[in-house]
Amino acid sequence: MRRSKAFIPTTKEAPSDATLPSHIFLSRAGFITQVAAGLYNYLPLAKRVIKKIENIINEEMTKVGAQEVELSFVTPAELWQESGRIEKFGKELLRFHDRKNNLFVLGPTHEEMMVDVVRNRVTSYKNLPLNLYQIKTKFRDEARPRFGLMRGREFIMQDAYSFHATTEDLDREFDAMEAAYKKILTRMGLDFRVVEADSGAIGGNGSKELMVLAESGEDTIAVCSKCEYGANIEAASRSKRSNIPEAPEASFNKFKTPDVKTIDELAEFFKIDPYYTVKCVAKKVVYEDASEIVLFFVRGCDNLQEVKALNATEALDVVDVTEEELKETGLVPGFIGPLDQDKAKHVIDSDLKNATNLICGANEADYHFIGVDLSVLSDVAYFADIAEVNEGDICPHCEKGTLSFTKGIEVGHIFKLGTTYSKALKAEFLDENGKAQLFIMGTYGMGVSRLVAAVIEQHHDEYGCIWTKATAPYMVNIMISNIKDEAQVQAGEELYRQLQDANVEVILDDRKERFGFKMKDAELIGFPYTIVIGKELQNGHVQIFDRATKEKTDIKSEDIFDKIMELI
RNA sequence: CGGGGUGUAGCUCAGUAUGGUUAGAGUACCUGGUUUGGGACCAGGGGGCCGAAGGUUCGAGUCCUUUCACCCCGACCA
Numbered sequence: 001m002r003r004s005k006a007f008i009p010t011t012k013e014a015p016s017d018a019t020l021p022s023h024i025f026l027s028r029a030g031f032i033t034q035v036a037a038g039l040y041n042y043l044p045l046a047k048r049v050i051k052k053i054e055n056i057i058n059e060e061m062t063k064v065g066a067q068e069v070e071l072s073f074v075t076p077a078e079l080w081q082e083s084g085r086i087e088k089f090g091k092e093l094l095r096f097h098d099r100k101n102n103l104f105v106l107g108p109t110h111e112e113m114m115v116d117v118v119r120n121r122v123t124s125y126k127n128l129p130l131n132l133y134q135i136k137t138k139f140r141d142e143a144r145p146r147f148g149l150m151r152g153r154e155f156i157m158q159d160a161y162s163f164h165a166t167t168e169d170l171d172r173e174f175d176a177m178e179a180a181y182k183k184i185l186t187r188m189g190l191d192f193r194v195v196e197a198d199s200g201a202i203g204g205n206g207s208k209e210l211m212v213l214a215e216s217g218e219d220t221i222a223v224c225s226k227c228e229y230g231a232n233i234e235a236a237s238r239s240k241r242s243n244i245p246e247a248p249e250a251s252f253n254k255f256k257t258p259d260v261k262t263i264d265e266l267a268e269f270f271k272i273d274p275y276y277t278v279k280c281v282a283k284k285v286v287y288e289d290a291s292e293i294v295l296f297f298v299r300g301c302d303n304l305q306e307v308k309a310l311n312a313t314e315a316l317d318v319v320d321v322t323e324e325e326l327k328e329t330g331l332v333p334g335f336i337g338p339l340d341q342d343k344a345k346h347v348i349d350s351d352l353k354n355a356t357n358l359i360c361g362a363n364e365a366d367y368h369f370i371g372v373d374l375s376v377l378s379d380v381a382y383f384a385d386i387a388e389v390n391e392g393d394i395c396p397h398c399e400k401g402t403l404s405f406t407k408g409i410e411v412g413h414i415f416k417l418g419t420t421y422s423k424a425l426k427a428e429f430l431d432e433n434g435k436a437q438l439f440i441m442g443t444y445g446m447g448v449s450r451l452v453a454a455v456i457e458q459h460h461d462e463y464g465c466i467w468t469k470a471t472a473p474y475m476v477n478i479m480i481s482n483i484k485d486e487a488q489v490q491a492g493e494e495l496y497r498q499l500q501d502a503n504v505e506v507i508l509d510d511r512k513e514r515f516g517f518k519m520k521d522a523e524l525i526g527f528p529y530t531i532v533i534g535k536e537l538q539n540g541h542v543q544i545f546d547r548a549t550k551e552k553t554d555i556k557s558e559d560i561f562d563k564i565m566e567l568i
Numbered sequence: 569c570g571g572g573g574u575g576u577a578g579c580u581c582a583g584u585a586u587g588g589u590u591a592g593a594g595u596a597c598c599u600g601g602u603u604u605g606g607g608a609c610c611a612g613g614g615g616g617c618c619g620a621a622g623g624u625u626c627g628a629g630u631c632c633u634u635u636c637a638c639c640c641c642g643a644c645c646a
Contacts, residue, residue: 012595012607013580017639037638088646091569109646143569143644151645218645319643415646443646482604516606524607534605 001474003509007044010521020216022456023148025465029525031452031473038145038153042449045525048473048505049452050156054135056187056470057158057446060180066131066160071113073137077103079112083424094141106139111421111443114161118439119427125165125437128429129173133160135448147216149453150409156448164440165431167418174206174416177444181210181412188451189468190458193408195221195230198307206416207235210446211408214457221408222389226401234307237385238393238403240351245273247357250371257368261334263300266368270359274300278352278360278372280336282326282344283309286317293321293329297338297360298349298387305388312347312384337361338377339369349387354378409454410447417441459548465526466548472505475568477527479509479518481534491542491557492533498561504568523547529567531560 008030015034018024026032031046042050058068077095080086086093086105094106107113114132122130135158145153160177164170178194185192190212197209209232211221222236223229231237248270260269267274277300285294294313296304310318326333330343337360338346352358358372395401422428422439431437452471459466469475476499480492492508499506507527509518515534522530522545532543532552541554544563555563 009578011579016574016580019640034638085646090644092645111646140645144640144642146639317644413646417646445646484604512604514604514606514608516604516608518607519605520607532605536605 001507003477003507004511006507008525009043010524018148020147020150020453020457021460022150022216022453025456025460025524025526026148026453029465032149034148038142038151040149040152040154040449045473046452049455049467049471050448052471052473053188053448053451054158056184057135057448060184060187061133061158061160064131064176064180066133066162068134069117069132070134070136071107071110071117073107073139074104075107075110075113077105079116079425080105083112083421085112092140092142094139107136108138108140109157109445110134110136110159111161111417111441112425115421115425115427115439115441118163119422119425122163122439123429125429125431128163128165128439129169131160131162131173131177133158133444147453149449150216150457151218152449155450158446158448160444162442162444163422164442165429165437167440170416170418170440170442171206174414174442177414177442178208181414181444181446184446185210185212185411188455188470190411190451190455192411193221193223193230195223195232195408196235197232197413198234198311206414208414209408209410210412210414212411212451212454212458213406214409214454215407216457217407217409219408219410220405222391222393222403223406224395224398224401224403227395227398229395229397229401233388233405234305236389236403237396238389239396239399240394242394245275248272248276248359248370249357252369252371252373254362255368255370256366257335258366260366260368266359267300270370272359276300276358278337278358279304280338280361281309282321282331282333282336283318284321284325285313285315286319287315293325293331293344294318294347295331295336295338295344296347296349296386297352299351299355302349302351302387302390304386308384308386308388309347312382312386332361332363332365335361335363335365335367337363337369337372338374338381339363339372346381347386348374348377348381348383350383350385351387353383409450409457411451411454412444412446414444415442417443460526463520464524467526467528469528469568472526472528474505474507474527475529476504476506476564477509477522477525477530478506479522479530479532479534481515481518481532483510483512485537488533488537491537495531495533495560499564502561502565504564519545529564531564 010030011028014024014028032040138157139154142153145151162173192212195209195211197207220233222231260266263274263277263279266277279298279300281296281304284291296309323333341363352374354375356373359368359370360372362369391404393403419438427439428436455471456465478492480488496508528547530545540557542557542560544553
């Protein structure tokens with residue numbers, strides 16, 4: 001491609017509403033333009049990057065035996081009614097009527113459609129397993145799209161769905177897909193972690209997220225210092241503590257603690273470690289047709305993890321509760337404890353099971369219990385893992401390393417679905433015994449357009465994009481420094497032809513612009529290599545500019561072709 | 569969906585408190601010339617329903633009402 005003919009509208013200034021590097025640079029470098037909130041146009045450079053990512057995905061999917069399909073973007077609402085997700089997705093589903101007044105939905109994900117494709121077509125265990133995938137535009141009418149390609153309403157996703165006769169076979173496929181996704185990200189040149197994720201309301205027993213590590217990531221993940229363990233903070237767990245502070249031995253008693261309401265005040269009052277206090281977090285838990293106040297108890301040194309709280313109560317939502325609502329129930333904010341109190345349902349963190357030497361609220365203003373032994377509740381109360389892990393906690397996997405937090409961009413999610421959808425949509429096959437069985441399913445997704453942004457979030461500097469070799473829109477940019485210099489033009493054109501003949505993705509900057517202008521442009525776009533054909537040509541040299549290192553290397557002009565072929 | 573902010577040239581923004589010539593700058597674009605190793609310079613030029621609708625007024629980018637869009641914080645995000 002000749003730069004003089006290419007549609008790459010670069011700008012010096014970023015759109016004022018762009019905040020993330022990927023958004024700023026993809027806009028400035030002429031990859032994308034915004035259409036409306038969460039809607040973007042992909043210009044030629046972005047389209048090339050997307051195709052590269054899609055090719056890598058296609059190759060790796062083929063290797064694991066997944067077959068590509070393409071399902072209709074517009075999906076009949078009946079399917080969503082059948083699965084019950086028309087309510088669950090709510091306003092995120094973009095709905096509309098056709099001329100015959102039938103209701104349709106723009107596909108936000110395609111479990112229903114895929115099950116519909118397979119049911120009654122695959123009817124025997126002999127035809128299992130089956131893994132079908134597509135790479136397609138999705139639409140989710142998010143309440144607040146943001147961050148450019150990172151969280152658009154319309155986005156490109158690769159989504160795969162596997163069908164199995166047994167859970168063992170699903171496990172095998174799940175592992176194979178995890179390996180394939182890791183391969184894809186590795187090939188793309190990304191630094192990432194596979195982390196354990198919250199399974200969410202959908203249930204199932206296996207869910208992992210693929211996180212590209214980047215400062216701007218929206219997810220917090222806990223990673224181990226010693227082993228491969230990583231988990232989304234929503235799902236992270238920890239090993240029992242080893243360095244437990246000295247216990248404040250005391251016999252059970254009610255103690256006057258005037259105006260001591262917070263954990264800090266309590267720890268200060270008794271001069272003890274917050275580890276031995278019991279924190280109460282009151283929440284309103286919302287179910288389909290009701291809501292109630294639930295008291296969550298964790299150690300004073302811990303915090304409630306709301307997603308875990310949600311899962312523990314199997315509720316639709318967990319929301320804050322006001323002090324007034326608490327008082328109406330007869331609870332005493334600041335002095336709520338798990339003993340002798342039946343005004344609201346309790347959930348107690350499993351770390352408190354059989355815990356001793358505790359101090360907790362006495363459910364009476366200005367009083368706390370001391371010397372509390374919670375083992376009295378071990379058979380009657382509901383215990384669950386509801387505490388958020390802290391940095392420095394011991395890894396639950398290797399039990400040696402400590403956990404630290406880092407930020408990640410969720411670019412992939414793999415999920416053992418089980419029979420959730422086959423059951424809802426009555427999709428069955430006949431097993432060896434001629435007995436009808438529900439398909440056991442897995443679902444796997446990778447955000448293609450989000451990956452474009454993720455590459456830049458991880459690979460950029462103050463001057464612009466730094467594409468990895470596998471994702472670059474063009475591998476080599478040949479820059480003719482002075483377009484009026486015949487020799488430079490000739491050398492540039494010749495190299496351009498040579499590289500084209502060698503099937504190298506090459507762009508020739510033949511514009512009538514000055515050196516600095518073209519250099520800044522190349523840095524902004526982020527071609528891995530720019531070949532500068534300039535002043536040194538009269539001494540028989542050209543230069544290779546490496547975008548990632550910003551190093552310029554002189555090369556004899558006659559060696560340049562070989563050198564490039566060696567580099568790429 | 570709650571709270572806040574912004575809409576003026578392709579882009580980034582002044583101008584709006586106190587209404588008053590033909591609405592500005594930088595950048596980008598076009599023409600000519602000079603320049604050619606880090607976003608050049610000179611000269612000339614094109615480009616605007618001041619988000620939309622309604623109102624007040626002799627007169628509205630500016631005041632009033634309504635509305636739409638976009639952005640930020642939060643909630644939300646199988």
